[in-house]
Amino acid sequence: xxxxxxxxxxxxxxxxxxxxxxxxxxxxxxxxxxxxxxxxxxxxxxxxxxxxxxxxxxxxxxxxxxxxxxxxxxxxxxxxxxxxxxxxxxxxxxxxxxxxxxxxxxxxxxxxxxxxxxxxxxxxxxxxxxxxxxxxxxxxxxxxxxxxxxx
Numbered sequence: 001x002x003x004x005x006x007x008x009x010x011x012x013x014x015x016x017x018x019x020x021x022x023x024x025x026x027x028x029x030x031x032x033x034x035x036x037x038x039x040x041x042x043x044x045x046x047x048x049x050x051x052x053x054x055x056x057x058x059x060x061x062x063x064x065x066x067x068x069x070x071x072x073x074x075x076x077x078x079x080x081x082x083x084x085x086x087x088x089x090x091x092x093x094x095x096x097x098x099x100x101x102x103x104x105x106x107x108x109x110x111x112x113x114x115x116x117x118x119x120x121x122x123x124x125x126x127x128x129x130x131x132x133x134x135x136x137x138x139x140x141x142x143x144x145x146x147x148x149x150x151x
Contacts, residue, residue: 002027003118004044008037008051008063009079014103018050021107022114034058034066041070047121048114050101053080064096073124075117077101 006029007018015030022028029044031037034057037049049067053060060078067074076096078088081103088100098117101110 003047003121004029005048005050005114006031006037006040006044006046008032008034008049008055008060010052010055014052014079018110021111026114034060034063037063038066038070041067041074046071046074048075048077048117050077050079050114053078061096068096073121073128075121075124077113077117079103079105 004027005022007015007022008031009015009018010032012032015032019028019030029040029046031040034051034055037051040046041049049064049071051060051063058066060080064076064078067076075098077099078097079101098120099113101113
C-alpha cells in the first residue's frame, strides 16, 4: 500500500533531506509552515505527519492540535532540535503525538520510526473500520428485531 506522508519544517534543507529519505517508498508532501500544512491536509488523505516543533507562526504542537479534527486517524511525529520538556509533555498529554524525534536524526532510526508509525496507522484504521461495521450491524439487527415484533 502506498502511503502519503506530510513533512513540515520551516528549514528547507530539512524538508529536502527528509523528502529524499522517503520519496522512494511513499508519496511525500512537504510544507514550510503550519498554515501550508493545514491546506495540504484539506486536500490529501495523509497517513503520517512529521512536523518540526519550533516554527514561526505555528508550533508543531499547535499544528497537531489543529489537525485532530481534520485527520483524526493520521499518525503524528514531532521532530525538533531542541530538548523542550514542556513541549514534549504537552504533546504527549494532548494525545496528538506518536513519537518525539530529536535532531539531528539518524536516517535508519527515522525510517524505522516511520515504518512503525504506518503500522500503527493501519491498526487505527482497521479498528475504526471494525467499529463502523459493528455500528451498521447493530442498526440492522435493531431493524430486524423491530420487523419481527410487528409480525
